[in-house]
Amino acid sequence: xxxxxxxxxxxxxxxxxxxxxxxxxxxxxxxxxxxxxSFTLGNGMEVVVIPDHRAPIATHMVWYKVGSAxxxxxxxxxxxxxxxxxxxxxxxxxAGEFDRAVAEIGGNNxxxxxxxxxxxxxxxxxxxxxxxxxxxxxxxxxxxxxDEVIATERDVVLEERRSRIDNDPSALLDEEVSATLWQNxxxxxxxxxxxxxxxxxxxxxxxxxxxxxxxxxxxxxVVAGDVEEEAVKAMxxxxxxxxxxxxxxxxxxxPVEPEQNTKRTVTLSDxxxxxxxxxxxxxVPSYSTAEPGEAEALDLLAEILxxxxxxxxxxxxxxxxxxxxxxxxxxxxTMLDDTSFAVYGAPVGQAAxxxxxxxxxxxxxxxADEGVTADELESAKKxxxxxxxxxxxxxxxxANIFGSTLATxxxxxxxxxxxxxxxxxxxxxxxTAAARYLVxxxxxxxxxxxxxxxxx
Amino acid sequence: xxxxxxxxxxxxxxxxxxxxxxxxxxxxxxxxxxxxxSFTLGNGMEVVVIPDHRAPIATHMVWYKVGSAxxxxxxxxxxxxxxxxxxxxxxxxxAGEFDRAVAEIGGNNxxxxxxxxxxxxxxxxxxxxxxxxxxxxxxxxxxxxxDEVIATERDVVLEERRSRIDNDPSALLDEEVSATLWQNxxxxxxxxxxxxxxxxxxxxxxxxxxxxxxxxxxxxxVVAGDVEEEAVKAMxxxxxxxxxxxxxxxxxxxPVEPEQNTKRTVTLSDxxxxxxxxxxxxxVPSYSTAEPGEAEALDLLAEILxxxxxxxxxxxxxxxxxxxxxxxxxxxxTMLDDTSFAVYGAPVGQAAxxxxxxxxxxxxxxxADEGVTADELESAKKxxxxxxxxxxxxxxxxANIFGSTLATxxxxxxxxxxxxxxxxxxxxxxxTAAARYLVxxxxxxxxxxxxxxxxx
Numbered sequence: 001x002x003x004x005x006x007x008x009x010x011x012x013x014x015x016x017x018x019x020x021x022x023x024x025x026x027x028x029x030x031x032x033x034x035x036x037x038s039f040t041l042g043n044g045m046e047v048v049v050i051p052d053h054r055a056p057i058a059t060h061m062v063w064y065k066v067g068s069a070x071x072x073x074x075x076x077x078x079x080x081x082x083x084x085x086x087x088x089x090x091x092x093x094x095a096g097e098f099d100r101a102v103a104e105i106g107g108n109n110x111x112x113x114x115x116x117x118x119x120x121x122x123x124x125x126x127x128x129x130x131x132x133x134x135x136x137x138x139x140x141x142x143x144x145x146x147d148e149v150i151a152t153e154r155d156v157v158l159e160e161r162r163s164r165i166d167n168d169p170s171a172l173l174d175e176e177v178s179a180t181l182w183q184n185x186x187x188x189x190x191x192x193x194x195x196x197x198x199x200x201x202x203x204x205x206x207x208x209x210x211x212x213x214x215x216x217x218x219x220x221x222v223v224a225g226d227v228e229e230e231a232v233k234a235m236x237x238x239x240x241x242x243x244x245x246x247x248x249x250x251x252x253x254x255p256v257e258p259e260q261n262t263k264r265t266v267t268l269s270d271x272x273x274x275x276x277x278x279x280x281x282x283x284v285p286s287y288s289t290a291e292p293g294e295a296e297a298l299d300l301l302a303e304i305l306x307x308x309x310x311x312x313x314x315x316x317x318x319x320x321x322x323x324x325x326x327x328x329x330x331x332x333x334t335m336l337d338d339t340s341f342a343v344y345g346a347p348v349g350q351a352a353x354x355x356x357x358x359x360x361x362x363x364x365x366x367x368a369d370e371g372v373t374a375d376e377l378e379s380a381k382k383x384x385x386x387x388x389x390x391x392x393x394x395x396x397x398x399a400n401i402f403g404s405t406l407a408t409x410x411x412x413x414x415x416x417x418x419x420x421x422x423x424x425x426x427x428x429x430x431x432t433a434a435a436r437y438l439v440x441x442x443x444x445x446x447x448x449x450x451x452x453x454x455x456x
Numbered sequence: 457x458x459x460x461x462x463x464x465x466x467x468x469x470x471x472x473x474x475x476x477x478x479x480x481x482x483x484x485x486x487x488x489x490x491x492x493x494s495f496t497l498g499n500g501m502e503v504v505v506i507p508d509h510r511a512p513i514a515t516h517m518v519w520y521k522v523g524s525a526x527x528x529x530x531x532x533x534x535x536x537x538x539x540x541x542x543x544x545x546x547x548x549x550x551a552g553e554f555d556r557a558v559a560e561i562g563g564n565n566x567x568x569x570x571x572x573x574x575x576x577x578x579x580x581x582x583x584x585x586x587x588x589x590x591x592x593x594x595x596x597x598x599x600x601x602x603d604e605v606i607a608t609e610r611d612v613v614l615e616e617r618r619s620r621i622d623n624d625p626s627a628l629l630d631e632e633v634s635a636t637l638w639q640n641x642x643x644x645x646x647x648x649x650x651x652x653x654x655x656x657x658x659x660x661x662x663x664x665x666x667x668x669x670x671x672x673x674x675x676x677x678v679v680a681g682d683v684e685e686e687a688v689k690a691m692x693x694x695x696x697x698x699x700x701x702x703x704x705x706x707x708x709x710x711p712v713e714p715e716q717n718t719k720r721t722v723t724l725s726d727x728x729x730x731x732x733x734x735x736x737x738x739x740v741p742s743y744s745t746a747e748p749g750e751a752e753a754l755d756l757l758a759e760i761l762x763x764x765x766x767x768x769x770x771x772x773x774x775x776x777x778x779x780x781x782x783x784x785x786x787x788x789x790t791m792l793d794d795t796s797f798a799v800y801g802a803p804v805g806q807a808a809x810x811x812x813x814x815x816x817x818x819x820x821x822x823x824a825d826e827g828v829t830a831d832e833l834e835s836a837k838k839x840x841x842x843x844x845x846x847x848x849x850x851x852x853x854x855a856n857i858f859g860s861t862l863a864t865x866x867x868x869x870x871x872x873x874x875x876x877x878x879x880x881x882x883x884x885x886x887x888t889a890a891a892r893y894l895v896x897x898x899x900x901x902x903x904x905x906x907x908x909x910x911x912x
Contacts, residue, residue: 073529073642073710073711074709074710074711076640076711172717172718173717173718175714176639176716176717176718176720179639179640180636180639180720183632183635183636183644184532184635184645184650186529188639189640194640194711194714195714195715196712196714197711253530254529254530255529255530255532255650255653256652258650258651258652259651260632261628261629261632261724262628262629262632262722262723262724263722263723263724263725264632264636264720264721264722264723265720265721266718266719266720267718267719267720267897268717268718268719269719269897441723441725
């Protein structure tokens with residue numbers, strides 16, 4: 001939030017979206033109640049307006065359809081690095097002016113980078129919306145990328161990598177698990193970048209990235225809050241509408257996964273680890289790549305298997321067997337390419353990690369072999385819908401749902417129709433998804449272990 | 457060798473070079489005895505001439521400095537696919553004419569693709585050399601790439617993948633081990649390509665690849681045999697010299713490996729497997745990336761640890777303990793980027809795979825902890841030099857040594873000086889290399905297992 005150095009940078013790592021913080025898409029009720037509208041400016045910028053008149057505030061977000069998975073080979077980290085650069089000076093505003101303007105009116109702002117998108121947001125009094133648009137439209141095209149700015153901010157992201165990844169055994173393991181799970185797809189490369197490549201990022205890289213991706217026709221504007229469509233449209237046209245359209249980009253066709261045939265493990269032993277843990281992952285379809293109904297089934301499978309304290313894993317391992325301190329499952333459906341499904345667990349007391357892993361594997365096999373009951377599925381659907389209603393209640397969460405969906409190839413209609421599609425999922429589809437995708441001989445499992453004595 | 461379909465295609469997989477079939481570079485004696493010369497044509501084509509007058513034959517090779525690791529993202533397999541296309545028709549010769557001309561004079565010809573280069577060769581009576589040059593210079597620029605040719609040959613390489621990789625559990629495992637060992641470097645992608653990307657290769661991809669890489673300034677000509685420098689030069693100028701220089705290519709800077717922190721395993725269980733086996737690999741420097749003396753030490757470490765029946769692994773596991781049917785070590789030093797060091801083993805009789813792996817690990821630890829003796833090192837150097845002398849005796853092996861070295865950034869002088877550098881390696885350097893690189897907590901191990909009953 002401060003203009004230099006230690007700005008808190010929320011870098012979404014994909015998994016974030018899968019842990020129930022945000023459901024993959026929103027409840028259709030919202031659309032009915034609040035008259036969500038969407039339109040496109042003359043220069044190709046998509047706009048979504050989500051009126052919410054409970055308080056005189058507005059959330060303003062700009063989503064660029066570019067993330068770490070779009071980076072050129074050898075340039076890992078450029079998307080996230082660029083997110084930092086966007087807080088530097090423009091030809092019209094000195095570095096820090098935008099941040100100060102937000103702070104002075106009691107708002108807050110930040111940005112985040114993920115595999116498929118980069119987003120910038122401000123939550124402010126509704127009457128400051130046009131000012132936000134003016135600032136955001138300005139930095140879409142007028143950023144000053146000097147060698148000095150590049151060098152300074154590169155040091156910042158290098159330090160961010162050191163402190164957030166290299167000093168954290170769990171983060172280091174996650175990186176190498178991803179690099180193992182994904183044999184070809186770019187989700188294998190960490191969003192923050194590989195250290196040796198981050199060090200080489202330069203002004204030419206940044207300028208090329210800016211010119212290619214930071215254009216109105218590669219962006220989605222989401223405004224949620226105490227606003228009306230017509231007023232937003234008029235403001236957007238006065239600000240963003242003046243930014244010239246950029247080059248047409250080719251379709252986002254990236255390398256995809258080959259068929260996987262092996263079972264893989266990745267182990268990190270570190271003296272900072274006290275409780276061992278494991279996480280097994282599989283490559284599964286996302287909402288963008290799945291056959292109809294499959295992604296919805298995977299969302300509900302994650303909910304039934306490991307979504308909170310009502311789930312099979314929690315009930316069996318934590319409550320009944322008392323062998324796990326934590327266990328669960330997650331599915332990150334809102335991705336442009338194939339995504340991952342994960343299960344995880346850690347032992348409690350004298351229980352061994354192996355016991356926990358075996359018990360988790362058994363719960364998966366039970367669903368793959370015997371399926372789930374109709375009651376269990378109905379209950380999971382209800383929990384899932386309830387989570388969506390909670391999300392709806394948070395303006396920023398709503399904006400996130402629309403932004404992430406539109407930035408990964410989905411539409412407003414997809415979001416509106418999603419609850420109906422969830423409702424239609426059958427017990428047989430849950431069983432089929434588990435049997436088809438969660439195959440032990442094709443899993444990639446990470447083990448985080450206390451350092452064995454004397455050893456490497 | 458036949459103009460269509462079933463031409464035997466020798467695709468070098470890197471490891472090939474490490475198993476002692478070819479040493480990493482040649483004995484300097486050769487240079488002294490045979491007056492190896494090198495020069496560059498006006499259009500930038502490098503030429504190496506290796507006179508060998510024992511028989512009236514000549515080996516003619518053209519090495520292009522492009523391999524699978526140079527492919528654009530999502531286009532895996534294009535380098536090898538292109539090797540196949542080079543046997544199709546040109547504007548001057550119908551498909552098959554070149555092959556027939558070689559066969560009619562009793563010669564043989566073929567080609568191979570690796571990570572860093574693609575090479576074409578003919579061994580023929582020496583008086584047919586200029587004819588070979590004419591054919592080879594012709595297909596360097598005049599290939600006819602029609603949609604029909606592309607479609608037909610794409611089916612051939614897809615079938616090659618099915619028969620050589622997808623039907624072979626060992627090859628499938630090797631692919632996924634590589635995709636796991638290499639977290640960022642393109643050696644992670646199989647030379648033959650991922651099936652789903654091979655299916656998409658098209659005429660535009662092939663034409664772009666041809667125009668970019670198949671140029672005299674991106675090629676090395678190696679002629680070994682009953683020839684003289686001046687005559688070769690005159691012939692090369694009359695043939696290759698007429699091909700226009702292509703675009704200047706940027707340096708071959710590819711994504712490199714991040715620091716590795718984890719121990720990884722990759723397991724394939726298959727009913728076609730009867731004897732289980734394992735192979736552990738590490739990322740290590742190549743002759744192109746190593747500090748002075750390090751690659752030479754790794755070559756000798758592979759020799760001492762696992763180079764044939766005199767090695768520690770063979771003597772300990774096969775002869776003394778009688779637990780292994782096979783075991784050994786290999787190092788593939790002639791690569792443009794960092795390369796891999798591998799150890800492997802399979803149990804005999806009632807011995808378990810785990811016993812073999814434990815024993816191999818112990819032999820590595822013995823060298824890392826206690827080093828090797830001066831006698832042992834001298835003996836390894838002698839065996840290594842002897843292998844080189846054998847290689848020297850085969851004209852094609854000599855041509856391979858020079859071609860692969862020059863295509864991966866080395867020079868004729870590197871090859872000439874190599875035996876002297878091997879001679880200087882000390883026991884301490886062997887110990888340091890083992891301790892620094894062959895670290896158990898950073899290994900990637902592949903397990904090929906018989907199918908467990910009832911299971912995946």
